[in-house]
Amino acid sequence: MRARVLVTPKAGILDPQGQAVERALPALGFTGVRNVHVGRLIELDVEDPGSLPEMCQRLLTNPLIEDYVVESVESPGRDPIGGSAGGAESPGGDSIGSSPGRTPGAVTLPSGVAEVPNPS
Amino acid sequence: MKFGVIRFPGSCDEVDAQLACQRVGEAVILWHGDRDLQGVDAVVVPGGFSYGDYLRVGAIARFAPVMEEVAEFAHAGGIVLGICNGFQVLCEAGLLPGALLPNTSLRFIFRQVELEVASADSPFTGTCSPGERLSIPVKHTTGRFYAPDEQLTQLEGNDQVLLRYAPGQNPNGSLRDIAGVCNEGRNVFGLMPHPEHAVDPLTGPTGGMPIFESIRAHVADHALVQ
Numbered sequence: 001m002r003a004r005v006l007v008t009p010k011a012g013i014l015d016p017q018g019q020a021v022e023r024a025l026p027a028l029g030f031t032g033v034r035n036v037h038v039g040r041l042i043e044l045d046v047e048d049p050g051s052l053p054e055m056c057q058r059l060l061t062n063p064l065i066e067d068y069v070v071e072s073v074e075s076p077g078r079d080p081i082g083g084s085a086g087g088a089e090s091p092g093g094d095s096i097g098s099s100p101g102r103t104p105g106a107v108t109l110p111s112g113v114a115e116v117p118n119p120s
Numbered sequence: 121m122k123f124g125v126i127r128f129p130g131s132c133d134e135v136d137a138q139l140a141c142q143r144v145g146e147a148v149i150l151w152h153g154d155r156d157l158q159g160v161d162a163v164v165v166p167g168g169f170s171y172g173d174y175l176r177v178g179a180i181a182r183f184a185p186v187m188e189e190v191a192e193f194a195h196a197g198g199i200v201l202g203i204c205n206g207f208q209v210l211c212e213a214g215l216l217p218g219a220l221l222p223n224t225s226l227r228f229i230f231r232q233v234e235l236e237v238a239s240a241d242s243p244f245t246g247t248c249s250p251g252e253r254l255s256i257p258v259k260h261t262t263g264r265f266y267a268p269d270e271q272l273t274q275l276e277g278n279d280q281v282l283l284r285y286a287p288g289q290n291p292n293g294s295l296r297d298i299a300g301v302c303n304e305g306r307n308v309f310g311l312m313p314h315p316e317h318a319v320d321p322l323t324g325p326t327g328g329m330p331i332f333e334s335i336r337a338h339v340a341d342h343a344l345v346q
Contacts, residue, residue, distance in 0.1 A: 016224050062176060065219045
């Protein structure tokens, strides 16, 4: 199975990277943006998905400072903007685990967002 | 006494650490892939960029074969000193509390800092007086000490904070100005500043010497007791 581990700084921990991005966005005219956090994405093919939570807690993340969400990825070549951040509700992405106490990503992008062409 | 200084792929301060140790005793380099601590009295986990700092600082190094021996040594009461990247490795290994996060400035910092001895009740600060100032350089990008609030209070209650940045000197945003902490057993100590770079009057202040002298004094006392 192809899995995707999304790692974010734990809530409440000062995230200077997120703050820097948050301060930069208004300079480009993007207002109304708050709570920006910069994390890390790890993708891996794994034979035993049941081992993913332990992998996350022992190596892929430091549970003291980071939260994580694990998702399955159906086909790795999917549209990156559509993404699988929608967790169980998004097409092709099933949330299969996360940090204790964390709600697996329930973000559903408005349908228009996925059609915005990538500016790069 | 005999020190063992670990060399990981990516270590860069192990030679300075060895030279600093040699001012108070013998010192050998221990290879990360070996499981033999060669009968040393104290282990130094040095600074650098072990395993390229991939994933997270210290995250891969903690699984090096030699670290299994270091953990066993530490659990048996052996003296372990982690400097900078070594501090990060010991935190990742669970031998020390807390974690190191990127500096609040997001910049690499390289400067001399003034430290205050917060506790002289340890094998690492035993020859110091509480409140004594030590001038030691820092050089790191990921040195902001973090632990949850209740754990910080517990660390302070147990007298586990051995060194703090002097008022106004905190270079990285470390919580409660913590520069170095020890474990509950007080035999494992990690700090972000580099005492091994502050031992030779030829190159500047020698604020790092008391750390190595304290370890020597502790090991000598311990040997007498036995």
